[in-house]
Amino acid sequence: MEILIKASQFILSLSFLIVLHELGHFIPAKLFKTRVEKFYLFFDYKFSLLKKKIGDTEYGIGWIPLGGYVKISGMIDESMDTEQLKQPAQPWEFRSKPAWQRLIIMLGGVTVNFILGIVIYIMITFAWGIDFVKxxxxxxxxxxxxxxxxxxxxxxxxxxxxxxxxxxxxxxxxxxxxxxxxxxxxxxxxxxxxxxxxxxxxxxxxxxxxxxxxxxxxRTLPVIDTVIVDSPAEKFGILKNDKIIAVNNTPVKYWQDFSKIASNSKEDKLTLTVERNGSEKTISITPNENKTIGVSNYQQRGVTIDHKDFTFLESIPKGNSKAIWILKDYITQFKYVFTKKGATSIGGFIAIGNIFPATWSWQAFWGITAFLSIMLGFMNLLPIPALDGGHVVFTLYEIITGRKPNDKFLEYAQITGFILLIALLLLANGNDIVKLFTN
CATH class of the missing domain: 2.30.42 (Pdz3 Domain)
Structure with a gap:
């Protein structure tokens, strides 16, 4: 059930972000009288789950949940449909439009991502306020x-x-x-x-x-609030609300003391002395191979959490500041992706799905969706062919130099970028699979 709840939140969030991102391209394309042939949630290689044509545009849902797209006439994109480029340019095609219009169309998706992130953080602040610890x-x-x-x-x-x-x-x-x-x-x-x-x-x-x-x-008190099902702790009789007062006859005062002693222990078994209902009980436990026994202490005992609510007008600067800091923090840590350790830390769909809580929470859902929106906006701005950022770079080059890259160059750049993205996708999801089995 927990997996189902996480998956449902992930798919809903992803679908919401994809549709709005593609609308960011679709709306300016329509405003500049550029024909949009397809508007798809997910990819429809060979066939689609649902589709309906309205005017010049086919709207549909594909079967490959790796993103979505709008197919704009006269544009080299992920569809790699270059047949139309062999014909003379038509007034309704992307390639016929002025460079500044093409730039706006390409920036539309990431612009929506950033604006959406700001709006969601504003509404979260207004609806739920903020919790903090002085x-x-x-x-x-x-x-x-x-x-x-x-x-x-x-x-x-x-x-x-x-x-x-x-x-x-x-x-x-x-x-x-x-x-x-x-x-x-x-x-x-x-x-x-x-x-x-x-x-x-x-x-x-x-x-x-x-x-x-x-x-x-x-530092929190050593009181157990979760005992994992089928864990050594459950098998040997540890109960929720047991207070650990000693490990291997060494007294502990805080949860961190227990964690340090347990992880450093050279013994095959751990001897826990726990306080339960006013009396002491000694329990001998054989840990897992990774030296864990299957208990946790998530509640911040010994910490007072304060709360503050905001009016809608107060929420605007607060939410805007939150979004800006999220973007700054993401850019700061992005540099670590290019390290050896960073390459093995990249996560795919499983890693992203695990960000969502195991119980449904609208506050958590919208907070994660806002974060993902800003993250997707930044990632799409990277100057990689096949991403919006790659198209933006080529268009800016045209505006600055007055020379448009030829279609064959753009075609090869698109193929190169697509191969790179597939490689990154395989790496990220491969890391997820490795972690799934090793953990």
Whole structure:
């Protein structure tokens, strides 16, 4: 059922984004009196699931859910239909239109993506407001990764400022470190002393290379809120709401203490001492091969979450700012795609589908859809033939130089770009399959 719910949200979100993106091309094409032969959700190689012709345009749903397209007369696109290009250009064809009109048609899709992302974030802010955690609301401080302990941070540190300013949400510290160039953090150590600790300028790269994307984790009480079905924990009698007070006779105070001891244990079994209904119980468990026992602690015990609602007018700048930061953050982390580790981290449809929650949530659905809209807008702007960005580059070249690339060059560029995209698609979904079996 969880897979079905995730898949339903993914397909609905993808369909919504594809249709609106293609409308971004379709509407200006029609305004400039350019014939649109097809408007399709998904690809219709050989046949389509549904189709209906209205005027000059065939509207339909294809059977290959890898995207969608509008087929514009006189344009070299993913259909690779070049027969019409052998005939004299007609007034209704894309190739007959002025370069500035063709540029607007090609930019229409990504423009819709960016505007849609902004609008959705505005409406999310208006409908649900925002949740945030003030620095003083993290009662137990943070558990700190060893790399950051070498800079002077300690377990239990309470973070009070980012770059000398009090953050709205202190739990976003990892995101700010990785993508937003923090240069210092003000902390209060457990002994009450305060310190401003400098951060290396290349901290994002250091985090990426070491696989430490969450160096600061809110310390939470070791109370189990989820026991996975058929896990070692369930088989050996661990129950929800059990509080872990010792592992292998070593007392634990926070969930992070339990995780560290369990993962570093050399024993074949873990001996857990848990508190249940006011009494103590000792349970011996044989972990899985990856040293997990199948329990989790997602609830932020020891953290107070604040909430703020916004009027519609207040939501506009807030939602706009959210969209801009999402785009900036995505561009910042995009550079890591070109590293060896980045190539194996690219995810396909399974990875994207897993972003959606296992239970239906409209707030989560719209938030992820807004993120995907902005991500698709950016990706489509990349100067790769077969993407909107490739067409834009060739059109800008024509506008600047006054010379239009010949059709044969555009045809070969389209084929090259298409092959590249197929290779990336295979890599991304191949990574998903490998991770599915290795995990």
């Amino acid at each position: 620095p003083e609301s993290v009662k137990n401080g943070f558990a700190v990764d060893e790399i950051f302990q070498s800079y002077g941070f300690k377990d239990g540190d309470k973070i009070t400022k980012f770059n000398g300013e009090t953050p709205l949400d202190v739990t976003e510290v990892n995101k700010h470190l990785f993508m937003r160039g923090l240069t210092s953090l003000d902390v209060i150590h457990e002994d009450g002393s305060t310190e401003t600790i400098a951060i290396p300028e290349d901290i994002g790269s250091i985090m990426w290379e070491n696989g430490v994307l969450e160096p600061f984790r809110v």
